[in-house]
Amino acid sequence: MRRGLPVVVAGVLLVAVGAPAQETGIVPVATVRQLCEGMITSSSDALFNVGREAPDDDDDWRAVLHNALMLAEAGNLLMLEGRARDDGEWMTMSRALVDAGITAVRAVEVRDVDALLGAGDEIVVACETCHVPYRDGGLSMPVR
Numbered sequence: 464m465r466r467g468l469p470v471v472v473a474g475v476l477l478v479a480v481g482a483p484a485q486e487t488g489i490v491p492v493a494t495v496r497q498l499c500e501g502m503i504t505s506s507s508d509a510l511f512n513v514g515r516e517a518p519d520d521d522d523d524w525r526a527v528l529h530n531a532l533m534l535a536e537a538g539n540l541l542m543l544e545g546r547a548r549d550d551g552e553w554m555t556m557s558r559a560l561v562d563a564g565i566t567a568v569r570a571v572e573v574r575d576v577d578a579l580l581g582a583g584d585e586i587v588v589a590c591e592t593c594h595v596p597y598r599d600g601g602l603s604m605p606v607r
């Protein structure tokens with residue numbers, strides 16, 4: 464019995480060291496691909512579609528607002544530990560998606576379709592800037 468004690472103590476210490484990472488309670492569930500396909504593509508498409516069919520009542524604008532907010536927040540989700548690919552460029556590029564989403568939110572708030580289409584251009588750049596290095600390994604067309 465006495466010989467077993469130090470092992471038990473060491474085990475308790477290991478658990479204590481591992482604990483802080485779990486304290487936030489955040490559990491990434493979707494993969495980056497699922498996030499991109501499920502949440503990011505549908506919300507950005509809804510914003511791009513404004514060019515073809517402009518929102519014309521309060522319900523339409525509210526729906527566009529929700530998509531802009533969802534896209535901006537998806538940028539934050541890309542930055543979560545366990546999903547982020549690194550601490551540098553990945554974070555900057557995810558942040559660019561948040562910022563492009565915020566530009567879209569501002570445009571929706573003043574119901575400015577042209578500004579929303581401008582935000583759409585910013586969003587496309589944010590997608591491709593990340594896809595070139597992280598998804599396609601530089602094989603797709605570079606962003607101009």
Ligand code: HEC
Pocket residue numbers: 495496499500503504507541553556557560586587589590591593594597598
């Ligand atoms: C910060 C990086 C990042 C941003 C920003 C980003 N993506 Fe992605 N996306 C990825 C990565 C990495 C993959 C590949 C994931 C995998 O296969 O594991 C991916 C995959 C995809 C896929 C899956 C299909 C495929 O061809 O692999 C789609 C669709 C997609 N992204 C759309 C978008 C759109 C639209 C935007 C912008 C509105 C966007 N993404 C923004 C990193 C990003």
